[in-house]
Amino acid sequence: MGLVPGLVKGLGVTAKALVKTVTQGAETVQYPHVKEDPVPRARGVIALHQDNCTSCMLCVRECPDWCIYIEGHKELAPPRRAGGKPRSVNKLDRFDIDYSLCMYCGICVEVCPFEALFWTPEYEYSEIKIADLLHDKSKLSQWMETVPDFESYEAGAEVKQKKVPR
Amino acid sequence: MMSMLAEIPYWGSSIIRAVVITLVVLAPAGTTVYLYLFKMVSFMQSRLGPMEAGPFGSMQLFAELGKNVQKEDTVPGNADKLIFAMAPYVVLLSTFLLAAIIPFGPDATLVTFDSNPAMDGTGVFDGAGVFYALAVTSVSVVGVLMAGWASASKYSLLGGLRAAGQLIAYELPLVLAVVGVVIQAGTLSLQGIIFAQYEGEIFGMGAIGNPYILTQFVGFFIFMVAVQAELAQTPFDMPVAESELVAGYMTEYSGFRFLMFFIGEFASANIFAFLASVLFLGGWAVPPFVLEALDIGLDSNLMNFLGPLVMLTKMLLLTFVIYFVRFTYPRFREDQLQRFAWKFLIPLSLVNIAITAVLKVVF
Numbered sequence: 001m002g003l004v005p006g007l008v009k010g011l012g013v014t015a016k017a018l019v020k021t022v023t024q025g026a027e028t029v030q031y032p033h034v035k036e037d038p039v040p041r042a043r044g045v046i047a048l049h050q051d052n053c054t055s056c057m058l059c060v061r062e063c064p065d066w067c068i069y070i071e072g073h074k075e076l077a078p079p080r081r082a083g084g085k086p087r088s089v090n091k092l093d094r095f096d097i098d099y100s101l102c103m104y105c106g107i108c109v110e111v112c113p114f115e116a117l118f119w120t121p122e123y124e125y126s127e128i129k130i131a132d133l134l135h136d137k138s139k140l141s142q143w144m145e146t147v148p149d150f151e152s153y154e155a156g157a158e159v160k161q162k163k164v165p166r
Numbered sequence: 167m168m169s170m171l172a173e174i175p176y177w178g179s180s181i182i183r184a185v186v187i188t189l190v191v192l193a194p195a196g197t198t199v200y201l202y203l204f205k206m207v208s209f210m211q212s213r214l215g216p217m218e219a220g221p222f223g224s225m226q227l228f229a230e231l232g233k234n235v236q237k238e239d240t241v242p243g244n245a246d247k248l249i250f251a252m253a254p255y256v257v258l259l260s261t262f263l264l265a266a267i268i269p270f271g272p273d274a275t276l277v278t279f280d281s282n283p284a285m286d287g288t289g290v291f292d293g294a295g296v297f298y299a300l301a302v303t304s305v306s307v308v309g310v311l312m313a314g315w316a317s318a319s320k321y322s323l324l325g326g327l328r329a330a331g332q333l334i335a336y337e338l339p340l341v342l343a344v345v346g347v348v349i350q351a352g353t354l355s356l357q358g359i360i361f362a363q364y365e366g367e368i369f370g371m372g373a374i375g376n377p378y379i380l381t382q383f384v385g386f387f388i389f390m391v392a393v394q395a396e397l398a399q400t401p402f403d404m405p406v407a408e409s410e411l412v413a414g415y416m417t418e419y420s421g422f423r424f425l426m427f428f429i430g431e432f433a434s435a436n437i438f439a440f441l442a443s444v445l446f447l448g449g450w451a452v453p454p455f456v457l458e459a460l461d462i463g464l465d466s467n468l469m470n471f472l473g474p475l476v477m478l479t480k481m482l483l484l485t486f487v488i489y490f491v492r493f494t495y496p497r498f499r500e501d502q503l504q505r506f507a508w509k510f511l512i513p514l515s516l517v518n519i520a521i522t523a524v525l526k527v528v529f
Binding site: 015022027 | 213
């Protein structure tokens with residue numbers, strides 16, 4: 001025990017916090033009126049860049065609670081150069097993520113080999129009906145606008161800086 | 167005030183008394199719950215607390231009231247339904263019984279329990295308000311045990327038993343702490359204790375009278391600790407320890423009956439603070455030098471209107487201490503709680519009584 005007994009010191013801690021809140025304001029913000037900026041890498045919602053998806057189904061199979069649904073087909077697109085062979089490209093018929101099941105583990109984003117899925121920090125997408133939490137491909141694509149740029153690497157990093165497809 | 171009441175018929179004065187005692191119990195309870203439970207604890211945790219209902223959340227209490235009233239009043243299937251329903255009333259009853267005898271002015275009392283010698287001409291305070299007050303504080307333990315047993319739930323039963331053990335253990339230091347005050351004042355009457363503090367002198371200096379917090383500071387400390395335990399406020403909240411017992415004896419209650427337990431808890435905190443201010447802070451009286459400056463006596467009718475305000479101020483001070491301690495310290499363990507009461511507080515209060523008695527004879 002020091003000069004001041006611990007019990008009195010404890011009262012001092014709460015009293016100090018009381019005075020600080022009254023004079024300098026609280027640490028919290030009043031949510032619906034004031035919004036905190038989420039950090040850039042916050043896991044809010046997953047965005048889909050449709051052109052990059054090849055329906056490889058890796059995300060579907062890795063998803064721990066099976067909340068991603070993909071259906072797609074191949075289409076022939078005109079060749080890049082005149083006289084070439086028509087290209088075969090993937091078209092998505094369906095790409096749904098059920099956010100009532102999603103647990104925000106981010107495995108789908110990590111496992112995607114073609115950079116089609118991205119985290120965005122948006123968090124205000126609650127719904128009255130649970131079925132509305134199933135986001136289809138158009139809604140998932142809309143989230144792309146909110147994807148922040150990747151943070152720049154350390155100076156002298158040998159890996160090329162990744163870019164978010166816009 | 168009593169003379170005013172005497173002129174209206176008995177049923178009329180009874181209605182007035184019922185309305186006034188409801189106000190005396192509920193208005194300060196609402197004030198302290200908003201001031202301390204909603205706002206002070208929020209500030210101590212660096213948040214703002216309720217801000218939406220009314221300016222600075224001042225209407226939050228009515229929102230809580232509405233929420234609890236519209237909730238379903240559930241009763242467990244195996245519960246003893248009559249006892250289950252009665253328990254909150256018994257707990258609230260002890261609060262009202264205690265509030266009934268608190269004096270708020272020379273005549274501003276709800277019941278004529280303490281006779282005022284200036285009124286009846288005998289010149290002696292012959293009421294036994296202290297005795298009655300300490301007796302009715304124990305009534306709440308019956309209600310708590312009823313709630314714990316009738317709920318037919320293991321959490322409720324354990325909480326009820328803990329509460330009973332705790333209330334019995336801390337009733338004793340509470341009583342013994344007051345004995346010191348009674349010895350020094352030489353009367354069991356609450357009004358008599360207030361007058362004794364007003365007329366008292368410390369080494370011949372009577373400018374501030376003799377509030378017993380100065381001469382009975384050990385008794386005051388024991389009384390406040392025992393009150394904290396009696397109200398099951400942290401650090402003595404084992405009966406409702408949420409991490410062990412869900413909510414103790416209140417686990418199975420919901421809606422209006424839970425609200426009654428809630429009101430009983432916080433209203434009795436205020437009533438105990440009223441009692442402590444009567445016993446240790448001089449009650450509704452203000453220091454003699456103030457009254458001399460105003461050129462009125464303690465029996466003046468003005469004190470009937472000033473007294474309640476003085477009592478409210480002293481009550482707010484004491485409840486501030488109660489909630490300050492409550493929101494600072496963590497919970498005791500069950501065995502530490504009992505050891506603290508039986509091995510520390512009770513011997514200390516016995517020594518306090520002995521020393522007070524010796525000094526009373528010497529001076």
